[in-house]
Amino acid sequence: MVMRPSESTAGIRIERVVVGPERVEASVRMGPQVPLRTSAVPGLVDIVVEALPGIVRHRCECGSARGVVAELADTEIPHLLEHVALEIMALSGSPRSLAGSTSWDFSADGRGVFRVALEYDDDLVALAALTEAARIVQKLADGDTRMRHVDAVIEKVRMIRSGGDPGEVS
Ligand SMILES: [Zn+2]
Numbered sequence: 001m002v003m004r005p006s007e008s009t010a011g012i013r014i015e016r017v018v019v020g021p022e023r024v025e026a027s028v029r030m031g032p033q034v035p036l037r038t039s040a041v042p043g044l045v046d047i048v049v050e051a052l053p054g055i056v057r058h059r060c061e062c063g064s065a066r067g068v069v070a071e072l073a074d075t076e077i078p079h080l081l082e083h084v085a086l087e088i089m090a091l092s093g094s095p096r097s098l099a100g101s102t103s104w105d106f107s108a109d110g111r112g113v114f115r116v117a118l119e120y121d122d123d124l125v126a127l128a129a130l131t132e133a134a135r136i137v138q139k140l141a142d143g144d145t146r147m148r149h150v151d152a153v154i155e156k157v158r159m160i161r162s163g164g165d166p167g168e169v170s
Contacts, residue, residue, distance in 0.1 A: 125157055
Protein backbone atom coordinates (compact mmCIF):
# COMPACT_ATOMS: atom_id res chain seq x y z
CA MET A 1 0.00 0.00 0.00
CA VAL A 2 1.34 3.41 -0.92
CA MET A 3 0.00 6.60 0.61
CA ARG A 4 0.73 10.20 -0.07
CA PRO A 5 -0.23 12.10 3.04
CA SER A 6 -1.75 15.44 2.14
CA GLU A 7 -0.66 16.89 5.43
CA SER A 8 2.79 18.37 5.34
CA THR A 9 4.96 20.73 7.25
CA ALA A 10 6.81 23.56 5.57
CA GLY A 11 10.32 22.29 6.10
CA ILE A 12 10.10 18.59 6.88
CA ARG A 13 7.79 16.77 4.51
CA ILE A 14 6.65 13.19 4.59
CA GLU A 15 6.31 12.59 0.88
CA ARG A 16 5.54 8.95 0.50
CA VAL A 17 4.73 6.13 2.84
CA VAL A 18 4.87 2.45 1.96
CA VAL A 19 3.14 0.12 4.42
CA GLY A 20 4.88 -3.24 4.26
CA PRO A 21 3.98 -6.39 6.16
CA GLU A 22 6.17 -5.45 9.14
CA ARG A 23 7.34 -1.90 8.63
CA VAL A 24 6.14 1.41 7.35
CA GLU A 25 8.76 3.17 5.28
CA ALA A 26 8.51 6.89 4.68
CA SER A 27 10.38 9.26 2.42
CA VAL A 28 11.14 12.31 4.53
CA ARG A 29 12.24 15.38 2.63
CA MET A 30 14.17 18.03 4.48
CA GLY A 31 13.46 21.47 3.08
CA PRO A 32 16.50 23.58 2.19
CA GLN A 33 16.01 25.78 5.26
CA VAL A 34 15.99 22.86 7.71
CA PRO A 35 19.33 21.83 9.20
CA LEU A 36 20.31 18.26 8.38
CA ARG A 37 22.00 17.55 11.69
CA THR A 38 20.77 17.76 15.26
CA SER A 39 24.08 19.35 16.33
CA ALA A 40 23.09 22.46 14.34
CA VAL A 41 20.28 23.15 16.85
CA PRO A 42 21.68 23.81 20.34
CA GLY A 43 19.85 22.00 23.12
CA LEU A 44 17.61 20.09 20.73
CA VAL A 45 18.13 16.65 22.21
CA ASP A 46 17.89 17.88 25.81
CA ILE A 47 14.43 19.28 25.05
CA VAL A 48 13.36 16.00 23.46
CA VAL A 49 14.69 13.87 26.33
CA GLU A 50 13.01 16.08 28.92
CA ALA A 51 9.65 15.70 27.20
CA LEU A 52 10.12 12.06 26.19
CA PRO A 53 12.49 10.54 28.79
CA GLY A 54 11.80 7.01 27.54
CA ILE A 55 14.11 7.75 24.62
CA VAL A 56 17.12 7.13 26.87
CA ARG A 57 16.08 3.47 26.95
CA HIS A 58 16.08 3.11 23.17
CA ARG A 59 18.59 0.90 21.55
CA CYS A 60 20.05 2.41 18.45
CA GLU A 61 20.88 0.43 15.36
CA CYS A 62 23.84 2.74 14.81
CA GLY A 63 25.29 0.90 17.80
CA SER A 64 26.99 3.98 19.14
CA ALA A 65 29.12 3.17 22.18
CA ARG A 66 28.34 6.68 23.39
CA GLY A 67 24.73 5.74 24.12
CA VAL A 68 21.59 6.84 22.40
CA VAL A 69 21.42 10.37 23.83
CA ALA A 70 24.94 11.25 22.74
CA GLU A 71 24.22 9.65 19.39
CA LEU A 72 21.07 11.71 18.89
CA ALA A 73 22.85 14.91 19.89
CA ASP A 74 24.92 14.67 16.74
CA THR A 75 23.08 12.82 14.03
CA GLU A 76 20.76 13.40 11.10
CA ILE A 77 17.53 15.20 12.07
CA PRO A 78 15.40 12.42 10.47
CA HIS A 79 17.15 9.92 12.76
CA LEU A 80 15.93 11.95 15.75
CA LEU A 81 12.48 12.03 14.14
CA GLU A 82 12.58 8.22 13.96
CA HIS A 83 13.26 7.94 17.70
CA VAL A 84 10.57 10.52 18.56
CA ALA A 85 8.07 8.53 16.47
CA LEU A 86 9.06 5.25 18.18
CA GLU A 87 8.63 6.84 21.61
CA ILE A 88 5.22 8.26 20.69
CA MET A 89 4.25 4.76 19.55
CA ALA A 90 5.53 3.20 22.81
CA LEU A 91 3.69 5.74 24.95
CA SER A 92 0.52 5.05 23.02
CA GLY A 93 0.83 1.34 23.74
CA SER A 94 3.08 -0.18 21.08
CA PRO A 95 5.69 -2.69 22.27
CA ARG A 96 9.09 -1.18 23.04
CA SER A 97 10.68 -4.00 21.07
CA LEU A 98 9.66 -2.34 17.79
CA ALA A 99 12.67 -0.92 15.98
CA GLY A 100 13.25 1.77 13.43
CA SER A 101 15.92 2.74 10.98
CA THR A 102 16.97 5.81 9.08
CA SER A 103 18.97 5.69 5.88
CA TRP A 104 19.49 7.76 2.78
CA ASP A 105 20.64 7.55 -0.79
CA PHE A 106 20.67 11.11 -2.07
CA SER A 107 21.83 10.01 -5.51
CA ALA A 108 18.73 7.83 -5.91
CA ASP A 109 16.15 9.87 -3.96
CA GLY A 110 17.38 13.44 -4.23
CA ARG A 111 19.34 15.59 -1.84
CA GLY A 112 17.80 15.91 1.60
CA VAL A 113 15.50 12.89 1.21
CA PHE A 114 15.76 10.29 3.96
CA ARG A 115 14.11 6.89 4.36
CA VAL A 116 12.66 6.43 7.81
CA ALA A 117 11.30 2.96 8.57
CA LEU A 118 9.33 1.90 11.62
CA GLU A 119 8.26 -1.58 12.61
CA TYR A 120 4.65 -1.50 13.69
CA ASP A 121 1.99 -3.36 15.62
CA ASP A 122 -0.71 -1.03 14.27
CA ASP A 123 0.04 0.65 10.94
CA LEU A 124 -2.25 3.64 11.54
CA VAL A 125 -0.54 4.28 14.86
CA ALA A 126 2.88 4.21 13.18
CA LEU A 127 1.69 6.60 10.46
CA ALA A 128 0.22 8.99 13.01
CA ALA A 129 3.36 8.85 15.16
CA LEU A 130 5.48 9.62 12.11
CA THR A 131 3.35 12.62 11.17
CA GLU A 132 3.32 13.96 14.73
CA ALA A 133 7.06 13.39 15.13
CA ALA A 134 7.72 15.36 11.92
CA ARG A 135 5.62 18.22 13.25
CA ILE A 136 7.37 18.19 16.64
CA VAL A 137 10.88 18.01 15.19
CA GLN A 138 10.03 20.75 12.70
CA LYS A 139 8.98 23.08 15.52
CA LEU A 140 12.13 22.31 17.48
CA ALA A 141 14.30 22.92 14.42
CA ASP A 142 12.50 26.24 14.02
CA GLY A 143 13.68 27.21 17.50
CA ASP A 144 10.84 26.06 19.75
CA THR A 145 12.38 25.39 23.15
CA ARG A 146 9.64 23.25 24.66
CA MET A 147 7.49 20.37 23.51
CA ARG A 148 4.24 21.78 24.79
CA HIS A 149 1.68 19.44 23.35
CA VAL A 150 3.31 16.09 23.74
CA ASP A 151 0.64 14.73 26.11
CA ALA A 152 -2.09 15.73 23.67
CA VAL A 153 -0.17 14.05 20.87
CA ILE A 154 0.11 10.79 22.83
CA GLU A 155 -3.59 10.94 23.62
CA LYS A 156 -4.44 11.51 19.96
CA VAL A 157 -2.33 8.56 18.83
CA ARG A 158 -3.86 6.38 21.57
CA MET A 159 -7.30 7.23 20.20
CA ILE A 160 -6.23 6.11 16.75
CA ARG A 161 -5.17 2.78 18.22
CA SER A 162 -8.50 2.31 19.93
CA GLY A 163 -10.34 3.01 16.70
CA GLY A 164 -11.01 6.66 17.38
CA ASP A 165 -13.94 6.05 19.65
CA PRO A 166 -13.63 8.58 22.46
CA GLY A 167 -15.93 6.48 24.64
CA GLU A 168 -13.95 3.30 24.38
CA VAL A 169 -12.10 2.06 27.43
CA SER A 170 -9.22 -0.35 27.00
ZN1 LIG B 1 18.77 5.18 16.17
